[in-house]
Amino acid sequence: MKRFFSVNDITDLHTTIKEAIALKKAPQQNSHLGKGKTIGLVFLNSSLRTRLSTQKAAHNLGLYTILLNAAQEAWTWEYEDGAIMNGNTVEHVKDAANVLSQYCDVIGIRCFAGLTNKEDDVSEKIYQLFEKHAKVPVVSLESATLHPLQSLADCITIEENLPKNKKPKVVLTWAPHIKPIPQAVGNSFAQWMNASDYEFVITHPEGYELDTKFTQDATIEYNQQKAIENADFVYVKNWSSFKEYGKMIPVEEDWLLTNEKLKASNNAKIMHCLPVRRNVEISDEVIDSENSLVYQQAYNRTFAAQIVLQKILENNE
Numbered sequence: 001m002k003r004f005f006s007v008n009d010i011t012d013l014h015t016t017i018k019e020a021i022a023l024k025k026a027p028q029q030n031s032h033l034g035k036g037k038t039i040g041l042v043f044l045n046s047s048l049r050t051r052l053s054t055q056k057a058a059h060n061l062g063l064y065t066i067l068l069n070a071a072q073e074a075w076t077w078e079y080e081d082g083a084i085m086n087g088n089t090v091e092h093v094k095d096a097a098n099v100l101s102q103y104c105d106v107i108g109i110r111c112f113a114g115l116t117n118k119e120d121d122v123s124e125k126i127y128q129l130f131e132k133h134a135k136v137p138v139v140s141l142e143s144a145t146l147h148p149l150q151s152l153a154d155c156i157t158i159e160e161n162l163p164k165n166k167k168p169k170v171v172l173t174w175a176p177h178i179k180p181i182p183q184a185v186g187n188s189f190a191q192w193m194n195a196s197d198y199e200f201v202i203t204h205p206e207g208y209e210l211d212t213k214f215t216q217d218a219t220i221e222y223n224q225q226k227a228i229e230n231a232d233f234v235y236v237k238n239w240s241s242f243k244e245y246g247k248m249i250p251v252e253e254d255w256l257l258t259n260e261k262l263k264a265s266n267n268a269k270i271m272h273c274l275p276v277r278r279n280v281e282i283s284d285e286v287i288d289s290e291n292s293l294v295y296q297q298a299y300n301r302t303f304a305a306q307i308v309l310q311k312i313l314e315n316n317e
């Protein structure tokens with residue numbers, strides 16, 4: 001593995017999931033791989049799980065970690081090639097990426113969607129520019145359109161909770177929020193579910209269709225209650241409109257997930273990437289229930305990151 005941006009960077013998803021689960025038995029089994037090597041973790045946006053689980057994964061592999069909260073601690077980056085930098089930008093991303101590549105053997109970067117310029121976000125302008133100028137492998141810590149480490153952890157968690165003797169029905173449901181937030185987690189979950197052998201349904205209000213590049217031929221159901229029928233897994237996540245880019249289109253119906261709504265499911269397990277706006281996206285009664293997998297998902301983030309970093313280190317031995 002030379003990069004980790006999407007499901008397309010995984011050659012065999014099911015084997016990778018099994019390998020990640022096997023790491024749990026002896027997390028330090030490959031601590032020789034990272035000896036004398038450094039991973040740089042660059043955050044242009046906030047993080048708890050990605051920041052700490054990726055560090056933990058790196059330490060399990062013997063990697064030294066350098067953290068950079070680029071938005072707060074580094075210089076303001078310029079993304080336009082040929083720019084005359086006589087304004088607010090202080091360092092070109094090509095310089096930052098080249099210099100970071102001299103300190104690090106692998107670099108992770110988080111660069112959320114700006115939600116103002118659709119073309120820049122859809123083209124992954126920041127991520128692609130950084131990766132183009134970096135001289136070492138780059139791992140996505142969530143980019144403008146995808147969150148692959150979260151999705152791999154989600155796949156591991158589903159694998160560990162499969163229903164007996166039936167093909168699982170997985171439902172991705174939109175949830176309310178108080179402000180526009182990225183489509184990346186929804187896009188990514190859809191992309192990875194489409195790469196898995198599950199019945200997959202996406203439910204959201206009209207106007208919240210995700211990019212078909214990621215949803216592909218998943219079933220789209222505008223009636224949340226209908227979508228939840230016989231579901232084994234219900235993944236809850238808000239995202240802003242893709243159609244009216246970065247906007248919150250008013251929604252009449254109540255999309256807050258409750259136990260009452262879940263009665264129609266097959267005793268569904270509940271998933272959310274966290275952080276979650278409790279009692280806005282999901283009710284406390286649901287997210288605190290015995291069917292909630294949100295903390296397993298967070299725990300599995302370490303092993304998702306670890307199997308990815310392991311494959312990158314093995315490929316560069």
Ligand SMILES: CCC[C@H](NC(=O)CCC(=O)O)C(=O)O
Nearest residue numbers: 181182183184185273274275277
């Ligand atoms: C892993 C999720 C990160 C991010 N979450 C948010 O931006 C939530 C922010 C908020 O609730 O104010 C997102 O949805 O892409």
Ligand SMILES: NC(=O)OP(=O)(O)O
Nearest residue numbers: 047048049050273274
């Ligand atoms: N799920 C996730 O990526 O959480 P953070 O944004 O806290 O890293």
